[in-house]
Amino acid sequence: MRQAESDLVRTLPLFKDVNEKHFYELISAAFLQRFPPGVTLIREGNLPDFLHIVVEGKVELFASHDSHETVLDILEPLTTFIPAAVIRDEVCLKSARTLAAAQILLIPAPAVRDVFDRDAAFARALVNELAVRYRCVERSLKNEKLRNSTERLANWLLQEEARQGNNRRVALDIDKRTLASRLGMTPENLSRNLAQLSKHGVSKSGADLAINDIDSLRKFAKPNSLIDQ
Amino acid sequence: MRQAESDLVRTLPLFKDVNEKHFYELISAAFLQRFPPGVTLIREGNLPDFLHIVVEGKVELFASHDSHETVLDILEPLTTFIPAAVIRDEVCLKSARTLAAAQILLIPAPAVRDVFDRDAAFARALVNELAVRYRCVERSLKNEKLRNSTERLANWLLQEEARQGNNRRVALDIDKRTLASRLGMTPENLSRNLAQLSKHGVSKSGADLAINDIDSLRKFAKPNSLIDQ
DNA sequence: CGTGGGGTTGATACAGTTCAAGATACGTGG
């Protein structure tokens, strides 16, 4: 890894307070690597070789069962993934693949466990990371169990609108089949649900969506800070 | 807390390797308390006052939204709950109530964060705990998204059968409305799904269930080590 | 012996999936 890259990595929350020697130990064994879209990084059922961090691009977490596949989450920078499997050295429960071209930091799992045991600051940062990710999955489970598919879509729109700058527009930067799966519905249903939401002030304007009446959409979506965000 | 109790707590995985001074610090502020069934221990949206550990009995984790309620998990001894909220000092994302009479160890959140910062063994144990819980929620999410309600019930039966001693019987020790919600279905649907499973060798024998043809049930349920267990 | 809560059953309605066909967009090569 080059100096500029290593300096960038040093600023990540996970490494900020780690002591110099331990940081070097982690980073000297690590790779910062670019991947084209569609590359499988992790396969569920395998033991994890690396702790992964999305530095750039998009990564999709997904899982398969009985010839069905579902998207569990879509990660953006700077998210850590499969921390639990790495720490416990147990098989990954989900697969990961790049959605867009991505840059991923790969830290060998043994180095992570090793430094984790000796560096309290790293341990704390990792716990924090783990806790954040844990709460994300909890929210997803609640989203699935407490809302129907149209409500999930409506709330996703509200979150995306905020994330993309509160300008009442949402660019669809992932393809619709992926989004549909992430939201727990079929692509056909996503189409129909979007059509449904025109009743609540959502319209298609070319490649992206416009929210013309955000109050109406909010009233329908019933956003909840204990599920969304 | 009495000496006998404190000795019991000392044997919990979370405290096993904590140094004596820190253990005392945690335990001297803690309560080991008995609760009757139906007592709400935690309300979602509140900041956590204590890290909880089920020492005896059953605790139900649930969440509400838009006048609907869903059971997220049912905890048995010796499970830690709301570790993520305690560590991050953020609002709880789920509520908890006793299902059966229960004994709960309550450790004040500030003490947990405090010792966590100074005791590496405790930090490691807590991370481990967090990682275990994290993986449970991941499994639940996959279960919800990749299976229909009859399959969820079938797999729950297989797991319970194993947990209750592999003797082809499953005692229903929680009421059916709670089980239904935990499995993501209505009580009516649980009834119908159970009836469905008679095709696969499941029968009711009084208060509990019998699995007469476990191979048939397995064939239908398609258990998956990356979802169940 | 009634009363009530939990459980079951039936009828119906709604949500969501599936399959098939059509529309639209997009990149490629002529």
Add this chain to the structure above:
DNA sequence: CCACGTATCTTGAACTGTATCAACCCCACG
């Protein structure tokens, strides 16, 4: 720059899964 072929998305119709509402049953308990 257009024509074509392929991807992706949309629409429609039929079907399956699940929820809802209402009636009924059953047993425990006063």
